[in-house]
Each structure stands twice: as structure tokens, then as C-alpha cells.
Amino acid sequence: MIFGWSMGAAIALQLASHPRHEGLIAALVLDSPVLNWTEVIKANCASSGLPSAAGHLAIRWLTLHPLARAVGLPERIPLRSFDWSTRAADLTMPTLILHGTRDDSVPIQLSQALRGVRPDLVELEPFDAGHTLCWNTDPDRWRYAVTMWLTSRVPR
Structure with a gap:
């Protein structure tokens, strides 16, 4: 367990x-x-009072290779692979x-x-x-x- x-x-x-x-x-x-993670990022941006576009931008900065590298990540983060709403069969x-x-x-x-x-x-x-x-x-x-x-x- x-x-x-x-x-x-x-x-x-x-x-x-x-x-x-x-x-x-x-x-x-x-x-x-x-x-x-995509929905959680958007929810946290909204609860912080940020415009909804902020969540969409944050997701792009994490998931697109050149943008991820620009913020210091070694690789992009594959947020879709952590989405259990689409991976429910797994x-x-x-x-x-x-x-x-x-x-x-x-x-x-x-x-x-x-x-x-x-x-x-x-x-x-x-x-x-x-x-x-x-x-x-x-x-x-x-x-x-x-x-x-x-x-x-x-x-x-």
C-alpha cells in the first residue's frame, strides 16, 4: 500500500x-x-488573483522545450503524462x-x-x-x- x-x-x-x-x-x-497538473496550475493562478492567461502561459513555460530551458529546467515537463483524467485506464x-x-x-x-x-x-x-x-x-x-x-x- x-x-x-x-x-x-x-x-x-x-x-x-x-x-x-x-x-x-x-x-x-x-x-x-x-x-x-495543468488544471492545478490554472486553479492556483486563479486563486492567486492572476488572469486566466497566466495559467496558460505557465503551462507553456513548463511544457515547451525552449521555454523550459529559458527558466532553468533541464528538460520540458511532460504534464500530460501526469494527467490521471486521461490515464484513468492505467x-x-x-x-x-x-x-x-x-x-x-x-x-x-x-x-x-x-x-x-x-x-x-x-x-x-x-x-x-x-x-x-x-x-x-x-x-x-x-x-x-x-x-x-x-x-x-x-x-x-
């Missing part, structure tokens, strides 16, 4: 989807997961997502969309919380949700 919060959840998904780890990971528990293990309905950094709609596409594998537990604050908002409910889900999904 792999557990990850926010960007750590995005890393957990990448790790779990790598063929080298096939059969080694029984489940994923993701809290406020970054499932689509998800092969039971996944619990805990996500705050008031998350203004990573919109809960991304988690809802993944659950909608993969209801066979993805369960979503919403909390009245901001980004990565599900446990802080209701630690007893958080522990209960994770414990019950793991008990029912992961063999010992």
Missing part, C-alpha cells in the same frame, strides 16, 4: 503505474491528490481518495472525475476541508474511513 498527500499522491500514482512495481502495490490512499489498483470540498489548490472536481471514470477502483471520501486538511478537520472520521477501507480492500 502506498499513501500520499497532494504532490506526494501524484508521485504515488506514478510509482504505482510503473511496470516495475506491478503486483507489489495492493492499494493507494491519496489525500488531496494532484491528478492533473489505474489498476483499489484507490481511496480523501479530498476537501473547500480545496482551492487542488479542486475536488478532479478527484470526482477520476472516481466517475473508474468507480470500479476509486472510492472518494469528501471532507469539509481545505487542501490537505481532511485529517485536521475531522481526525476520527479520517482514521475510521481509512481503517475501514483498508480492512475491506487490502489482504493481510
Whole structure:
């Protein structure tokens, strides 16, 4: 089982989807997961009060080789390969997502969309919380949700 919060959840998904780890990971528990970097960048630009064009420009600076090099990146960042809304078929293990309905950094709609596409594998537990604050908002409910889900999904 792999557990990850926010960007750590995005890393957990990448790790779990790598063929080298096939059969080694029984489940994923993701809290406020970054499932689509393009949408998260745009959401964070908007919540910062920047015009929507800023998000589109930021994405180009990260994904186009000459622009990425200009800002000091050794290579472009392939944001599409981190987009789980289009890679939903690559998800092969039971996944619990805990996500705050008031998350203004990573919109809960991304988690809802993944659950909608993969209801066979993805369960979503919403909390009245901001980004990565599900446990802080209701630690007893958080522990209960994770414990019950793991008990029912992961063999010992």
C-alpha cells in the first residue's frame, strides 16, 4: 500500500503505474491528490488573483522545450503524462481518495472525475476541508474511513 498527500499522491500514482512495481502495490490512499497538473496550475493562478492567461502561459513555460530551458529546467515537463483524467485506464489498483470540498489548490472536481471514470477502483471520501486538511478537520472520521477501507480492500 502506498499513501500520499497532494504532490506526494501524484508521485504515488506514478510509482504505482510503473511496470516495475506491478503486483507489489495492493492499494493507494491519496489525500488531496494532484491528478492533473495543468488544471492545478490554472486553479492556483486563479486563486492567486492572476488572469486566466497566466495559467496558460505557465503551462507553456513548463511544457515547451525552449521555454523550459529559458527558466532553468533541464528538460520540458511532460504534464500530460501526469494527467490521471486521461490515464484513468492505467489505474489498476483499489484507490481511496480523501479530498476537501473547500480545496482551492487542488479542486475536488478532479478527484470526482477520476472516481466517475473508474468507480470500479476509486472510492472518494469528501471532507469539509481545505487542501490537505481532511485529517485536521475531522481526525476520527479520517482514521475510521481509512481503517475501514483498508480492512475491506487490502489482504493481510
